[in-house]
Amino acid sequence: xxxxxxxxxxxxxxxxxxxxxxxxxxxxxxxxxxxxxxxxxxxxxxxxxxxxxxxxxxxxxxxxxxxxxxxxxxxxxxxxxxxxxxxxxxxxxxxxxxxxxxxxxxxxxxxxxxxxxxxxxxxxxxxxxxxxxxxxxxxxxxxxxxxxxxxxxxxxxxxxxxxxxxxxxxxxxxxxxxxxxxxxxxxxxxxxxxxxxxxxxxxxxxxxxxxxxxxxxxxxxxxxxxxxxxxxxxxxxxxxxxxxxxxxxxxxxxxxxxxxxxxxxxxxxxxxxxxxxxxxxxxxxxxxxxxxxxxxxxxxxxxxxx
Amino acid sequence: xxxxxxxxxxxxxxxxxxxxxxxxxxxxxxxxxxxxxxxxxxxxxxxxxxxxxxxxxxxxxxxxxxxxxxxxxxxxxxxxxxxxxxxxxxxxxxxxxxxxxxxxxxxxxxxxxxxxxxxxxxxxxxxxxxxxxxxxxxxxxxxxxxxxxxxxxxxxxxxxxxxxxxxxxxxxxxxxxxxxxxxxxxxxxxxxxxxxxxxxxxxxxxxxxxxxxxxxxxxxxxxxxxxxxxxxxxxxxxxxxxxxxxxxxxxxxxxxxxxxxxxxxxxxxxxxxxxxxxxxxxxxxxxxxxxxxxxxxxxxxxxxxx
Numbered sequence: 354x355x356x357x358x359x360x361x362x363x364x365x366x367x368x369x370x371x372x373x374x375x376x377x378x379x380x381x382x383x384x385x386x387x388x389x390x391x392x393x394x395x396x397x398x399x400x401x402x403x404x405x406x407x408x409x410x411x412x413x414x415x416x417x418x419x420x421x422x423x424x425x426x427x428x429x430x431x432x433x434x435x436x437x438x439x440x441x442x443x444x445x446x447x448x449x450x451x452x453x454x455x456x457x458x459x460x461x462x463x464x465x466x467x468x469x470x471x472x473x474x475x476x477x478x479x480x481x482x483x484x485x486x487x488x489x490x491x492x493x494x495x496x497x498x499x500x501x502x503x504x505x506x507x508x509x510x511x512x513x514x515x516x517x518x519x520x521x522x523x524x525x526x527x528x529x530x531x532x533x534x535x536x537x538x539x540x541x542x543x544x545x546x547x548x549x550x551x552x553x554x555x556x557x558x559x560x561x562x563x564x565x566x567x568x569x570x571x572x573x574x575x576x577x578x579x580x581x582x583x584x585x586x587x588x589x590x591x592x593x594x595x596x597x598x599x600x601x602x603x604x605x606x607x608x609x610x611x612x613x614x615x616x617x618x619x620x621x622x623x624x625x626x627x628x629x630x631x632x633x634x635x636x637x638x639x640x641x642x643x644x645x646x647x648x649x650x651x652x653x654x655x656x657x658x659x
Numbered sequence: 660x661x662x663x664x665x666x667x668x669x670x671x672x673x674x675x676x677x678x679x680x681x682x683x684x685x686x687x688x689x690x691x692x693x694x695x696x697x698x699x700x701x702x703x704x705x706x707x708x709x710x711x712x713x714x715x716x717x718x719x720x721x722x723x724x725x726x727x728x729x730x731x732x733x734x735x736x737x738x739x740x741x742x743x744x745x746x747x748x749x750x751x752x753x754x755x756x757x758x759x760x761x762x763x764x765x766x767x768x769x770x771x772x773x774x775x776x777x778x779x780x781x782x783x784x785x786x787x788x789x790x791x792x793x794x795x796x797x798x799x800x801x802x803x804x805x806x807x808x809x810x811x812x813x814x815x816x817x818x819x820x821x822x823x824x825x826x827x828x829x830x831x832x833x834x835x836x837x838x839x840x841x842x843x844x845x846x847x848x849x850x851x852x853x854x855x856x857x858x859x860x861x862x863x864x865x866x867x868x869x870x871x872x873x874x875x876x877x878x879x880x881x882x883x884x885x886x887x888x889x890x891x892x893x894x895x896x897x898x899x900x901x902x903x904x905x906x907x908x909x910x911x912x913x914x915x916x917x918x919x920x921x922x923x924x925x926x927x928x929x930x931x932x933x934x935x936x937x938x939x940x941x942x943x944x945x946x947x948x949x950x951x952x953x954x955x956x957x958x959x960x961x962x963x964x965x
Binding site: 441442537538539540541560561562570571572575576578579580581582609612613616646651652653654655656657658 | 747877880882884963
């Protein structure tokens with residue numbers, strides 16, 4: 354029984370209206386596994402880094418009990434690096450640098466101890482590698498969640514459509530849902546996307562929350578209204594990690610648990626954006642998380658008179 | 660005991676990607692009073708029309724039991740007329756025509772039977788007339804809700820700030836909240852606006868739902884995800900009418916009832932956009948409304964494991 358998360362473990366350099374960082378720890382698998390680690394204790398990652406990543410940075414991951422047997426360290430090579438600058442509205446950003454480095458020839462290796470995993474998160478990465486990971490598992494996991502972005506729709510749509518046939522849940526944002534489906538209405542978009550393979554679709558709407566769809570039901574989760582979004586980097590990955598981490602914990606897949614998983618994913622993402630990079634996610638405690646869940650409850654739950 | 664609604668009763672001509680109408684019945688007081696009439700049976704309107712409005716159109720209002728003693732009919736004059744065209748995303752529109760007509764010299768008359776009203780909705784209209792209405796009530800109502808729009812912030816900000824000092828609830832959309840406060844973050848915007856007078860602020864976010872704020876609490880209501888928004892005209896007025904209509908029905912003002920009122924307002928607004936103008940609002944029944952409320956409940960309510 355375990356949750357396997359594949360994605361990047363990398364460096365980011367971020368500029369927002371609130372400040373600027375040097376190279377700090379980032380990457381989809383980093384954010385997602387940190388988030389999941391607060392909910393489930395058998396989290397394993399598949400990724401690749403260079404020997405520049407450093408022991409201290411690695412300890413941010415391993416200190417949470419996250420298994421890194423599937424994390425390849427390439428001697429003499431450099432870790433993936435991304436830098437970007439957020440606009441004043443914090444909803445849009447410009448990519449300043451993308452250095453693929455070790456990611457260029459990334460061939461995911463799944464250690465024997467990862468076989469038999471019940472939960473798999475295919476974090477944001479080239480769809481070809483996502484598919485390869487899935488194929489290298491001897492048994493199909495109970496639940497496969499795929500996170501992706503517009504970039505892969507632009508340059509690797511066929512591969513993406515191919516891997517989509519094999520996943521249970523897709524998480525994308527509203528603009529990506531429109532791009533993937535060719536439909537402006539998110540209801541129509543969801544109908545088309547659910548025909549591409551996934552049984553569940555989550556549309557992330559940033560400050561407007563998230564929508565969960567299956568063929569017959571819709572759930573609308575709020576986002577926590579924040580006075581300041583400090584750094585949105587990794588919020589989507591954190592959401593995905595919290596989402597699947599919750600489901601791994603409860604162990605039963607149904608629409609009600611999916612709803613709760615969306616709330617936990619949203620709650621963890623609301624922490625993520627409060628500080629630069631992974632800073633906030635490195636230092637959470639269960640008390641804080643449980644209070645944040647209470648906040649989401651009072652934020653969106655109502656009691657109608659009989 | 661009654662609910663008084665002031666606003667326009669007017670003609671609209673609407674063009675959307677789905678079609679085009681000739682002059683049809685519109686106006687803030689029309690939408691709001693129709694919505695409120697499904698929840699509360701003592702709805703009275705204050706407005707003005709020309710003799711072109713016609714008995715059949717008036718019957719759309721009076722057939723719902725709405726009191727029109729405060730509706731002035733100006734012989735030889737024309738009703739207010741607005742025409743507009745919605746863009747493909749249905750979130751933005753161009754105004755094609757605005758003919759003030761009877762509205763130009765509108766002096767609100769409050770019949771004696773309206774005195775003692777407990778609930779007052781100051782629908783979208785010039786702030787000067789909104790204030791005049793409030794001043795002509797001998798006793799301050801239990802709850803005063805004000806709806807307005809960016810247009811009045813542009814051309815009559817001082818008057819608007821003046822009337823805001825005397826209201827309990829303000830309803831505006833997200834862009835208007837940003838304009839009024841000068842803050843991008845809606846949390847910061849709400850803090851500033853709540854210092855301008857209202858004890859409660861509702862920020863309408865269209866397809867993203869609505870936020871209710873008081874000084875200490877926030878409630879986030881979903882919007883019903885729709886395959887097609889047919890015509891958004893009047894949705895904000897309908898929301899306001901449903902909101903105050905619910906509160907008039909339950910009779911107690913507290914944050915929990917305010918939450919429910921936001922849900923009822925949202926549910927009625929979700930009907931409004933399904934057809935052109937007031938068409939859908941003219942023909943609802945209690946069964947449909949109760950089913951729509953159930954839909955909002957399943958859409959946003961979750962049950963966490965103990």
